[in-house]
Amino acid sequence: MQTNLQPIYKPHFKTPTKILNTLNENNQTNQQSSSVGKIKRFVLTQEGRTKLNMYQDNDFYSYPRLVTHVDDGFISTLTNLYRERLKPDNEIFDLMSSWISHLPSDVKYKRVVGHGMNAQELAKNPRLDYFLIKDLNKDQQFEFESCSFDAVLCTVSVQYLQQPEKVFAEVFRLLKPGGVFIVSFSNRMFYEKAISAWREGTAYSRVQLVVQYFQSVEGFTEAEVVRKLPGTNNDDKSPLGSIMKLFGLFSGSDPFYAVIAYRNFKPIHDD
Numbered sequence: 001m002q003t004n005l006q007p008i009y010k011p012h013f014k015t016p017t018k019i020l021n022t023l024n025e026n027n028q029t030n031q032q033s034s035s036v037g038k039i040k041r042f043v044l045t046q047e048g049r050t051k052l053n054m055y056q057d058n059d060f061y062s063y064p065r066l067v068t069h070v071d072d073g074f075i076s077t078l079t080n081l082y083r084e085r086l087k088p089d090n091e092i093f094d095l096m097s098s099w100i101s102h103l104p105s106d107v108k109y110k111r112v113v114g115h116g117m118n119a120q121e122l123a124k125n126p127r128l129d130y131f132l133i134k135d136l137n138k139d140q141q142f143e144f145e146s147c148s149f150d151a152v153l154c155t156v157s158v159q160y161l162q163q164p165e166k167v168f169a170e171v172f173r174l175l176k177p178g179g180v181f182i183v184s185f186s187n188r189m190f191y192e193k194a195i196s197a198w199r200e201g202t203a204y205s206r207v208q209l210v211v212q213y214f215q216s217v218e219g220f221t222e223a224e225v226v227r228k229l230p231g232t233n234n235d236d237k238s239p240l241g242s243i244m245k246l247f248g249l250f251s252g253s254d255p256f257y258a259v260i261a262y263r264n265f266k267p268i269h270d271d
Contacts, residue, residue: 036172036218036219036264037169037172037173037217037218037219038169038217038218039165039166039169039216039217039218040215040216040217040218041165041216042165042216043164043165043209043212043213043216044164044165044195044197045197047196048195048196048197049162049163049195049196049197050162050195050196051162051192051193051194051195051196052191052192052193052199053192053193056135070156070186070188070254071253071254073230073253073254073256074186074230074253074254074255074256075100075102077228077230077256078102078155078184078256078258079102079103079104081182081184081226081258082102082103082104082153082182083104083107085151085180085182085260086103086107086109086150086151086180087150088107088108088109088110089109089110089150090109090110090149090150090151091109091110091111091113091148091149091150091151092109092111092112092113092149092150092151092152092153093113093115093144093148093149093151093152093153093174094112094113094114094115094125094127094128094153094155095115095152095153095154095157095167095171096115096116096117096136096154096155096157096158096160097114097115097116097122097125097128097131097153097155098116098121098122098125098155099121099122099124099125100125101125101126101127101128102153102155103127111129112127112128112129113128113129113130113131113132113149114128114130114131114132115131115132115133115134115142116131116133117133117134117135118133119131119133136161136163136167137160137161137162137163140163140166140167140169140170141170142170142174144174146173146174147173147174147175147176147177147179148174148176149174149175149176149179150175150176150179150180151175151179151180151181151182152171152174152175152179152180152181152182153181153182153184154181154182154183154184155184155185156184156185156186156188156189157185158183158185158210158213159185159189159194159195159198159206160189160190160193160194160195161195162195164213165213165216165217168181168213168214168216168217168220169217172217172219172220172263175262175263176263177263177264177265178262178263178265179262179263180260180261180262180263181214181220181260181261181262181263182258182259182260183210183213183258183259183260184256184257184258184259185206185210185257185258186254186255186256186257187203187254187255188254197209203255203257206257207225207227207257207259210223210259211223211225211259214259214261219263219264220261220262220263220264221261221262221263221264222261223259223260223261224259224260224261225257225258225259225260226256226257226258226259226260227255227256227257228255228256229255229256230253230254230255230256
């Protein structure tokens with residue numbers, strides 16, 4: 001859009017100091033705004049992005065894998081988390097989704113859009129208003145307008161992203177100011193399709209890896225980590241109990257981890 005700007009002073013006059021200061025402040029604000037949502041640094045090395053199975057992801061997901069990736073305890077914890085953090089009027093993007101929804105069944109959201117790699121799986125998901133297919137390891141950009149969603153969810157799938165920094169930057173673009181990105185995972189995976197940095201990591205290092213993904217993008221709030229290790233006494237304060245919790249060494253039910261951050265925005269104060 002072209003705008004006809006009129007000069008606020010004659011060219012042969014010296015620019016007033018007040019105007020110069022205002023222009024400098026505006027330039028700084030524009031520079032800060034343009035950096036928001038940009039990738040500050042790349043977290044993974046090239047080796048850390050590699051997979052054991054080098055075949056195209058499209059081939060791997062060409063047929064529906066109608067399996068439950070986590071147990072009932074994990075799903076219950078995740079559903080309760082969504083109940084706490086999401087609102088009925090939210091527009092939600094379920095990233096790397098599947099045939100199972102973990103959203104509360106008794107809550108109707110404004111819109112739920114799904115993304116995945118297999119149309120047959122996504123068609124069976126009862127909570128999706130519609131869905132799209134995209135290989136995020138090839139193309140990290142969606143055709144949605146910026147600020148389209150109140151929440152983006154990624155459930156037990158972050159371990160397969162070979163370009164997580166770019167995906168997180170795209171999620172930032174899609175989120176409305178104040179919108180939330182919830183990344184949840186356990187200790188399960190398709191081992192041959194998980195990236196090296198994830199396969200070779202511990203429960204603790206994987207949590208820190210996702211935290212760093214958020215930190216790599218300018219504009220997210222400080223990441224919050226939620227842990228729940230079922231089958232243990234969460235009140236166990238002993239040194240051994242603390243160490244085992246830290247590294248997720250308990251056996252039995254699936255451990256639950258979620259890393260959560262929001263698209264930051266400047267608060268608006270009424271005059």
